[in-house]
Amino acid sequence: MLTGAGVSAESGVPTFRGGGDTEIWTWRGKHITELSSAEMMAADPKLVWEWFDYRRGMLTTIEPNPGHFALARWEHRFEDFALITQNIDDLHRAAGSMNVLELHGNTWRARCLGCASTFEARECPLEESPPRCLACGGPARPDVVLFGELLPDGVFERAEEAAGRADLFFMIGTSGVVFPAAGLPRTAKRKRARVIEVNPEMTDISFIADFTILGKAGEVLPQFLKARG
Numbered sequence: 001m002l003t004g005a006g007v008s009a010e011s012g013v014p015t016f017r018g019g020g021d022t023e024i025w026t027w028r029g030k031h032i033t034e035l036s037s038a039e040m041m042a043a044d045p046k047l048v049w050e051w052f053d054y055r056r057g058m059l060t061t062i063e064p065n066p067g068h069f070a071l072a073r074w075e076h077r078f079e080d081f082a083l084i085t086q087n088i089d090d091l092h093r094a095a096g097s098m099n100v101l102e103l104h105g106n107t108w109r110a111r112c113l114g115c116a117s118t119f120e121a122r123e124c125p126l127e128e129s130p131p132r133c134l135a136c137g138g139p140a141r142p143d144v145v146l147f148g149e150l151l152p153d154g155v156f157e158r159a160e161e162a163a164g165r166a167d168l169f170f171m172i173g174t175s176g177v178v179f180p181a182a183g184l185p186r187t188a189k190r191k192r193a194r195v196i197e198v199n200p201e202m203t204d205i206s207f208i209a210d211f212t213i214l215g216k217a218g219e220v221l222p223q224f225l226k227a228r229g
């Protein structure tokens with residue numbers, strides 16, 4: 001399973017590029033490619049924290065939806081199951097998913113700019129911005145993957161390995177424009193997996209899918225559980 005922002009849309013989390021009548025993240029008139037970028041992190045880390053604090057604040061009132069819960073239940077139904085997400089909102093885990101490969105990090109974690117250690121930072125709003133590293137006292141940044149940054153060590157390799165051994169690969173609620181995540185369905189397809197897309201709209205990666213189920217994740221995914229009895 002590869003999920004994107006669309007799986008959280010029915011919980012009320014805005015998406016990055018719209019689709020399916022979703023709200024899009026906007027903040028102070030700036031676009032996410034500008035705000036969530038390595039360049040902005042270097043130029044103005046305080047601003048990046050403010051942007052994340054705004055989003056973290058929104059997330060504190062948000063709950064997982066039936067799409068997240070269906071995926072959490074699937075984990076227990078299949079012997080070999082992998083959930084790969086591009087989302088940083090932690091809603092898969094909140095719904096009960098245990099093993100989640102987070103390609104783009106997690107908004108509730110911070111990473112020290114000095115010693116690189118990571119720690120939970122659930123306080124919202126933060127008492128001190130940027131928060132201080134618990135190990136060395138240095139300033140920390142959100143532990144997420146911004147545009148132009150590398151994915152965390154090992155996580156993409158594990159995702160690619162899972163995609164490569166999949167019989168069935170679902171791409172759910174993603175526009176499929178951001179790499180390297182958008183390469184995963186291609187890997188699965190090359191290794192002869194059946195690829196199923198769940199999205200209210202056709203996307204840039206629909207051509208890879210054997211079937212596109214045009215619908216909302218929170219409505220379509222629970223139907224699979226019913227169909228399987």
Ligand code: BJW
Pocket residue numbers: 003004005006007009010015016017018019020021022032036086087088104144145146147148149150151172173174175176177178179180198199200201203215216217218
């Ligand atoms: C529903 C629904 C409902 C609505 N149910 N569905 C190859 C070619 C060209 C460029 C590149 C390339 N390789 C790398 C790049 C550069 C770049 C990139 O891909 N750019 C593209 C935009 C072209 N990639 C990177 O920079 C990556 N790093 C990297 O490759 O490192 C090497 C490198 C180093 C230096 C220079 C260049 C390369 C890192 C990418 C990190 C992405 N980070 C973000 C922000 C995270 C932090 C934050 O949140 O602020 O991650 S960007 C943003 O997009 C976020 C998402 O995870 C990601 C994907 O978006 P997603 O999930 O697909 O959401 P949307 O909004 O796009 O789509 C929502 C979908 O849901 C829509 O289809 C709706 O229809 C649907 N939907 N309601 C189901 N109810």
Ligand code: ZN
Pocket residue numbers: 112113114115116117133134135136137138
């Ligand atoms: Zn440190």
